[in-house]
Amino acid sequence: KQEVTQIPAALSVPEGENLVLNCSFTDSAIYNLQWFRQDPGKGLTSLLLIQSSQREQTSGRLNASLDKSSGRSTLYIAASQPGDSATYLCAANTGNQFYFGTGTSLTVIP
Amino acid sequence: EAGVAQSPRYKIIEKRQSVAFWCNPISGHATLYWYQQILGQGPKLLIQFQNNGVVDDSQLPKDRFSAERLKGVDSTLKIQPAKLEDSAVYLCASSLELGSNQPQHFGDGTRLSIL
Numbered sequence: 001k002q003e004v005t006q007i008p009a010a011l012s013v014p015e016g017e018n019l020v021l022n023c024s025f026t027d028s029a030i031y032n033l034q035w036f037r038q039d040p041g042k043g044l045t046s047l048l049l050i051q052s053s054q055r056e057q058t059s060g061r062l063n064a065s066l067d068k069s070s071g072r073s074t075l076y077i078a079a080s081q082p083g084d085s086a087t088y089l090c091a092a093n094t095g096n097q098f099y100f101g102t103g104t105s106l107t108v109i110p
Numbered sequence: 111e112a113g114v115a116q117s118p119r120y121k122i123i124e125k126r127q128s129v130a131f132w133c134n135p136i137s138g139h140a141t142l143y144w145y146q147q148i149l150g151q152g153p154k155l156l157i158q159f160q161n162n163g164v165v166d167d168s169q170l171p172k173d174r175f176s177a178e179r180l181k182g183v184d185s186t187l188k189i190q191p192a193k194l195e196d197s198a199v200y201l202c203a204s205s206l207e208l209g210s211n212q213p214q215h216f217g218d219g220t221r222l223s224i225l
Contacts, residue, residue, distance in 0.1 A: 004152070032211050043114075043201055043216035044153070051211045089152055091214075097166055098143075098214060100152030 002027045004092050006101035013080055014109050021075040021104045023090035028068045031095040035064050035075050038087045038103070047088075048075070080108045112136065114217035116202050122223045128190035131220045134183070135204030141165075143214065144177055144187050145201040153201055159185065160208045189222075197224045 003026045013019050023033070032051045036044040048057045048064040050073065056065040063076040073090055087105045091098040115134040123129050135142050140161050145153035156175065157167040162182040170177070174193070179185040189196055199219040206212040 034213055036216075041218075041221075043116075043218045044203075044214075046213040046215060049211065049213045091152075096208070097155055097158065100154075102150070102152045 002099040004101040010105040012107040023073040025092040031093045116217035126191040133202030139204035143203040147199045
């Protein structure tokens, strides 16, 4: 069974700093990996989806990378802003099911 | 495009009562998912539909939980009877089709509290 781990569980950074969130998965046979953002009391908002054949995806200040062989993905956030404060979750898609990590709670301090 | 709609947003019931949640996915999305998210954890898949057929319900507690998607569009999830450990947020998500490289889109969820 696929297991997804996210480290750290919580992160606090000053505004303007660049940061990296980590996601690891135990089974490299994934279809794609998706990063989400979750604000308090809200559902999940899709940020980036990386297909298994891709190495990275970019959207604005966000860049996600995927290394299937090592079972790792990273989400890079450039020039962080207070509005980036949220919980970030990754999900590994095996083709039939998405397996989620427990998330990284990010606080960006003005 | 309109997003995934869920109702109600909040529900408070006593243990052993029953409750139902409703989800309307994005138009044209064949795959629909119900997740349970306990505070501090990632979402856990309960059941997955492709059109009106069940693809995976291996983690659905079938003695108390049931779900249907009769016409392959909107879906309901029911709990009967509820237990204290069912307190969670119930999220509905949809995607274009199973096995595609299309992202999942989530609703805002229903927050269930069991007294």
